[in-house]
Amino acid sequence: MNVTTPQTPRRTRWIWLAIGLALVLVAVFWMFLKQPSEASPVAEVAPAEARPSLTVTVHKPTRASLPISLQANGDITAWQEASVGAEVNGLRLASVNVNVGDVVRKGQVLAVFASETTRADSLQSKASVMQAEASYENAKADADRARSIQDTGALSRSQVAQYLTQEKVARAQWEAAKAALEANEVRLGNTRVLAPDDGIISARAATVGSVVAPGQELFRLVRQGRMEWRAEVTPSEVGRIRVGQRALVTAATGLEISGQVRAIAPTANAQTRNILVFVDLPKHTDLKGGTFAKGRFDLGQSDALTVPSESLVVRDGNNYVFVIDDKNKASQRKVQTGRRVGERVEVLEGLKEEESVAVQGAGFLNEADLVKVVP
Secondary structure, X not given: OOOOOOOHHHHHHXXXXXXXXXXXXXXXXXXXXXXHHHXXXXXXXXXXXXXXXXXXXXXXXXXXXXXXXXXXXXXXXEXXXXXXXXXXOOOEEEEEOOOOOOEEOOOOEEEEEOOHHHHHHHHHHHHHHHHHHHHHXXXXXXXXXXXXHOXXXXXXXXXXXXXXXXXXXXXXXXXXXXXXXXXXXXXXHOOEEEOOOOEXXXXXXXXXXXXXXXXXXXXXXXXXXXXXEEEEEXXXXXXXXXXXXXXXXXXXXXXXXXXXXXXXXXXXXXOOOOEEXXXXXXXXXXXXXXXXXXXXXXXXXXXXXXXXXXXXXXXXXXXXXXEEOOOOEEEEEEXXXXXXXXXXXXXXXXXXXXXXXEOOOHHHOOOOOEEXXXX
């Protein structure tokens, strides 16, 4: 016997309710998955706009008149050096009045030798002169008397000739005594060593108490304190230099000083094959003989295409600039540079006059970078 339960219709309603809810959830899930795929074509239509990577300033190359110069190296030396030596023999140095670096005047006493012996010789020579003079006057008086009576026959011809000869001998002895006195006076004067010219003492070998030989060097003097730069140039370059041209010399101390070409050596150095160019320099305390110096010769001026030095970028040992086109896109360009004057650099090859180059910020750019140009 079948028995029908009263809960069957209620269970059927719950089943249909569950099926409807499941259908709703499936519909919602389907719409959620479909929304991104429908939006993706919109993203493809409107891509994101590219942004500049750096802000730079630009500058066009300009024409300028730049000096033409020739670089050279060389040494600073004395214009002329005078060797001051001893002119006496066997005398002791009593005093030395100057040292290295002292500025002296022509005729200034540099050193003094002991002069007692020389002074005594001079006094003796004076006495000899007085004695020879007296003998000459006596012989001259006898000769005058012989000449006055030689025609009277009181004296024979031989006696007259003897008196005349004695006069000549006495005169010769007097002259010899005067010459000896003069030599001793010169020797006495040489006990004082004098400066032959204005200048600066560059070397000193004199020592108080030493006995020096004749001709031995006591001092070395830079005449008039003048220095010169002896630049070395190659034979192919020397033809561009003329006497009287201006040269700018940079000393080892960093001093920059202007000089003038005085002379060009007629021959080249046998070892270096370079030719010396002598440049007169004005007096300056920072110029020291024997020091190295570099410099340049001014050869005139010429027109050149220049860019700011800040626009140059050195990479892998080469010089580059970044050319900015009308779309603000950077293009790396290799250039060959020439002269550099102040903040301007000459461009020989690789850049046209109408092109614009990046200046500030150029060192941070790369090929094809998009930039923002500011004034």
